[in-house]
Amino acid sequence: MDASVLTAPLIPPAPKVHPKPLGPELFGQLRVAWEMGRSLVGAYSEDDFENLVTPYVFMGSPGLVVSDPTAARQVLTSPNYLRPVKASRPLKPLVGEGLLLSEGETWRRQRKSLAPVFTPAATGGLLPHFVAAGAGLVEALAGQDRANLAQAFHHATLDAVLRALFSRRADAEGALLADLARRYMEGPAHFKLLDFVSRGADDLIFMDGDRRAMGRRWLHTVDALIAERRAHPHAQVRDMLDRLLAARDEEGAPLPDQEIRDQCSSMLAAGFETTSRLLFWAAYLLALDPATQTRVRAEVTAFPAQQVSSLDDLKAWPLLRSVLFETLRLYPAAPLIARAARGADTVMGCEVVPGCMITISPWLMHRHRKLWDAPTAFRPERFIDQAHPWGMEAFIPFGAGPRVCIGAGFALAEAQIVLASLLQRFQIGLDSDRPVLPKASITLGPDHEPVFALTPLNRAA
Ligand code: HEM
Structure with missing residues (x-):
């Protein structure tokens, strides 16, 4: 066995866990609100990592934390539970009626018509875009011995998704789209106090001027792109827009332009920041664990990213893939999945009343003491023998049930290629010992963006 496997495992930084629950009295609830306002993973107590279900009442509303x-x-597959309406407020001006926010029959129809866009064969067709995005990242970092990789990955994943959607590069002909998407996701996409006091997605929208103005500009730009592609279609399918234009609904009719636009926006909103976070935490963990970094580098040097031409090629990197899974376990890019009950139910013996909020936290489940061995340790090997990590019941970084992430295969292929591109060119370390703590809002980001030290490796790799 490799000696590095025998050394003490890395326990990467995590926010403090409160020794006792913050309490049901008013002061305790205000503490919860304050901690969650700072970070959605900041209010958990020791009990939460031991209990598999916890009923609570927050500001008079009942809820259940289910781990x-x-x-x-049971919750994620039942039609009794819907995404909470309020959760859609920040993104609605950008993604309209696309898959991310639709419900009921509209959602079912959309999911079916989008299935061909996300088959393994379709994702395989996008690999050249991911290879190009990885090469762009490495080129942008060339000559630097220090870099803010959080920003670099943000740019690379935006570039990858714009290339995959529209064959546009984020720093060239897609620059306007990139700028609008980045500004929206960094600002209006985050929750504001208004979202908690409003009663529905379209309530108090007159106070949402920034979201609507930016959303309108985005939608207008995407409309123009669709019109241009209709006028000048590609001879062969090259990107997701080509596939959406070719998609047919159950009656065999093409999708309306507005729906195509909303689906493109949904993919961008759901896929860009999440994948960027995954890459950031993976790079951070590998910087903290140089022995694992060296072993991953051996894989990507033996089979460099620019040689990838099919999904099967990604099998050349089993450790890299396990590192990404272990990263998603320890730092799940989507740290919270929420549902609201429509009708009464019982979950693990707990009564669920209509309107009850159910919180399923990949953060909690992935670090739960009853569900994992050494839950806080970075041990990518735990995934290496798993033919399919989805068989690991307590691993839900992409959700579960009918609304499971449609872009999981896309995200994993992209992340593997971009990370491989970086590691084959640079050894990465950290410029400072200051621990980076996760801070959760829509995605799980870092509390500060650390400076990474980059050491260039042989350019032939
Ligand atoms: C590391 C990257 C990603 C993570 C961790 C992630 C996580 C998730 C999770 C947890 C859900 C389910 C939310 C729920 O049940 O409420 C979801 C849904 C979704 N994701 Fe992802 N995602 C990632 C990347 C992507 C990418 C790259 C795309 C598109 C290209 C994408 C598109 C979507 C869409 C459209 C949905 C809604 C699906 C539906 O409701 O039917 N995601 N994602």
């Missing part, structure tokens, strides 16, 4: 994998699946 039991079977019960979580």
Whole structure:
């Protein structure tokens, strides 16, 4: 066995866990609100990592935190539970009626017509875009011995998704789209106090001027792109827009332009920041664990990213893939999945009343003491023998049930290629010992963006 596997495992930084629950009295609830306002993973107590279900009342509304994998699946697969309406407010001006926010029959129809856009064959067709985005990242970092990789990955994942959607590069002909998307996701996409006091997605929208103005500019730009592609279609399918234009609904009719636009916007909103976070935490963990970094580098040097031409090629990197899974376990890019009950139910013996909020936290489930061995340790090997990590019941970084992430295969292929591109060119370390703590809002980001030290490796790699 490799000696590095035998050394003490890395326990990467995590926010403090409160020794006792913050309490149901008013002061305790205000503490919860304050901690969650700072970070959605900041209010958990020791009990939360031991209990598989916890009922609570918050500001008069009942809720359940569910960490039991079977019960979580019961909720995520049942039509009795919907995404909470309020959760859609920040993104609605950008993604309209696309897959991310639609419900009921509209959602079912959309998911079916989008299935061909996300088959393994379709994702395989996008690999050249991911290879180009990885090469762009390395080129942008060339000559630097210090870099803010959080920003670099943000740019690279935006570039990858714009290339995959529209064959546009974020720093060239797609620059306007990139700028609008980045500004929206960094500002209006985050929750504001208004979202908590409003009663629905379209309530108090007159106070949402920034979201609507920016959303309108985005939608207008995407409309123009669709019109241009209709006028000058590609001879062969090259990107997701080509596939959306070719998609047919159940009656065999093409999708309306507005729906195509909303689907493109949904993919961008759901896929760009999440994948950027995954890459950031993976790079951080590998910088903290140089022995694992060296072993991953051996894989990507033996089979460099620019040689990838099919999804099968990614099998050349089993450790890299396990590192990404272990990263998603320890730092799940989407740290919270929420549902609201429509009708009464019982979950693990707990009564669920209509309107009850169910919180399923990949952060909690992935670090739960009853569900994992050494839950806080970075041990990518735990995934290496798993033919399919989805068989690990307590691993839900992409959700579960019918609304499971449609872009999981896309995200994993992109992340593997971009990370491989970086590691084959640079050894990465950290410029400072200051621990980077996760801070959760829509995605799980860092509390500060650390400076990474880059050492260039042989350019032939
Ligand atoms: C590391 C990257 C990603 C993570 C961790 C992630 C996570 C998730 C999770 C947890 C959900 C389910 C939310 C729920 O049940 O409420 C979801 C849904 C979704 N994701 Fe992802 N995602 C990632 C990347 C992507 C990418 C790259 C795309 C598109 C290209 C994408 C598109 C979507 C869409 C459209 C949905 C809504 C699906 C539906 O409701 O039917 N995601 N994602």
